[in-house]
Amino acid sequence: MKALLQEERNGPLIPQSIPTPTPGPGSVVVKILANLLQHQLPGILSGTSGFTYPTPMIPGGRAVGRIAATGPDTTSLPVGQLVLLEPFVRARDDPETWIMWGSMQGTTEGSKKLFAQNWRYATFAEYVCAPLENTWALDEKRLCGELGYTIPELVWLCVDFVAYSGLKGIGLRAGERLLVTPATGPFSGAAVGIAVAMGATVLVTGRNGRALQRLVDAHPKMVSAVPRTNDIDTDRENLKKHGPVDAFLEMTPMGAEGSTHVRAAFGALKQYGRAAIMGFGGGAMKGVEVPTMELLLKSITVHGHTMYWGQDVRDVIKMVEVGALKLGKERGFDAVTEFKMEDLEDGFDWVGKNHEFGQMAVLVP
Ligand SMILES: NC(=O)c1ccc[n+]([C@@H]2O[C@H](COP(=O)([O-])OP(=O)(O)OC[C@H]3O[C@@H](n4cnc5c(N)ncnc54)[C@H](OP(=O)(O)O)[C@@H]3O)[C@@H](O)[C@H]2O)c1
Numbered sequence: 001m002k003a004l005l006q007e008e009r010n011g012p013l014i015p016q017s018i019p020t021p022t023p024g025p026g027s028v029v030v031k032i033l034a035n036l037l038q039h040q041l042p043g044i045l046s047g048t049s050g051f052t053y054p055t056p057m058i059p060g061g062r063a064v065g066r067i068a069a070t071g072p073d074t075t076s077l078p079v080g081q082l083v084l085l086e087p088f089v090r091a092r093d094d095p096e097t098w099i100m101w102g103s104m105q106g107t108t109e110g111s112k113k114l115f116a117q118n119w120r121y122a123t124f125a126e127y128v129c130a131p132l133e134n135t136w137a138l139d140e141k142r143l144c145g146e147l148g149y150t151i152p153e154l155v156w157l158c159v160d161f162v163a164y165s166g167l168k169g170i171g172l173r174a175g176e177r178l179l180v181t182p183a184t185g186p187f188s189g190a191a192v193g194i195a196v197a198m199g200a201t202v203l204v205t206g207r208n209g210r211a212l213q214r215l216v217d218a219h220p221k222m223v224s225a226v227p228r229t230n231d232i233d234t235d236r237e238n239l240k241k242h243g244p245v246d247a248f249l250e251m252t253p254m255g256a257e258g259s260t261h262v263r264a265a266f267g268a269l270k271q272y273g274r275a276a277i278m279g280f281g282g283g284a285m286k287g288v289e290v291p292t293m294e295l296l297l298k299s300i301t302v303h304g305h306t307m308y309w310g311q312d313v314r315d316v317i318k319m320v321e322v323g324a325l326k327l328g329k330e331r332g333f334d335a336v337t338e339f340k341m342e343d344l345e346d347g348f349d350w351v352g353k354n355h356e357f358g359q360m361a362v363l364v365p
Pocket of ligand 1: 205208
């Protein structure tokens with residue numbers, strides 16, 4: 001089969017012909033139909049993002065495909081079944097040991113072993129041997145037939161799991177007002193449609209007015225935009241004008257040191273408010289003073305959150321299958337742009353320029 005292999009760190013992804021995998025206990029082989037092409041991937045492959053992994057390695061991990069071969073312990077996934085693959089692999093003997101399939105080996109001896117000896121080949125290939133517990137059946141008749149979604153549009157669900165799990169982590173309830181800050185990136189923007197599907201109204205912030213407008217247009221009765229000025233007092237007061245903020249979700253990338261949006265969000269939270277801290281970047285962690293007096297005087301709960309659990313994946317798939325959670329145009333997305341594996345460099349160029357919420361590209365074998 002054809003695969004995109006990185007032979008050494010910071011080296012190119014080279015198309016190669018390698019043996020098609022066969023499944024063993026705890027795995028299935030999936031024929032890949034579409035991979036999410038993330039704008040963060042070049043930084044991961046060049047080592048600048050801080051993610052580490054052994055080489056050779058095949059990247060990917062967020063994809064939709066069809067079961068091509070089953071293992072001896074596959075009980076519910078027939079050959080031909082449409083499935084979603086997601087990258088958060090937990091060790092079977094220790095759920096606290098985890099890796100990001102196709103991008104990150106983690107920091108413990110156990111996680112490094114799990115990556116290097118089991119899951120170093122992810123989904124940028126025609127076929128992949130996938131962990132059974134990261135392989136999720138999709139109801140093709142419902143999703144592609146009745147709801148009219150395309151296969152590339154379904155790949156987005158892999159992004160949705162993250163925000164859903166974070167919102168569950170702060171116990172978001174129907175009828176509450178959530179602030180998402182910023183809300184204009186792919187992962188952060190995903191939180192908006194999820195929160196609406198969970199019954200919350202949402203305030204969205206950021207500097208990108210076009211991405212904010214996409215979110216409002218997709219959910220005009222549930223979402224309000226509060227463009228960010230980076231003046232704490234102005235931003236806090238603008239947020240408070242909409243009424244009490246019950247909770248906020250923060251997802252800031254690296255390089256946001258000096259931004260005041262997290263502090264403004266704490267300022268806007270009501271008494272007993274909750275905060276989900278999910279960004280790996282500076283906005284929340286570095287260079288931003290956490291207002292501890294405000295935290296204690298308002299009895300605020302701060303919850304850090306990474307990735308998700310299997311139950312979160314099941315919940316999100318059900319939400320989209322019943323029609324509560326939207327994908328594609330109804331969620332604010334442009335049509336998905338597709339790149340063939342041999343046009344990967346064009347794909348990287350495209351996602352490098354087009355990665356606000358609502359823009360999406362997939363890599364197809
Ligand atoms: N915890 C987890 O499990 C998990 C999982 C996946 C991702 N993440 C985190 O989520 C982050 C966001 O991912 P993403 O894909 O949504 O976005 P992204 O593409 O990584 O970054 C773009 C977003 O960041 C905002 N931004 C850029 N520079 C900023 C600055 N100086 N100050 C404040 N905001 C700034 C942009 O807002 P404007 O341009 O509109 O201001 C836009 O919303 C990732 O970088 C990662 O740290 C966490």
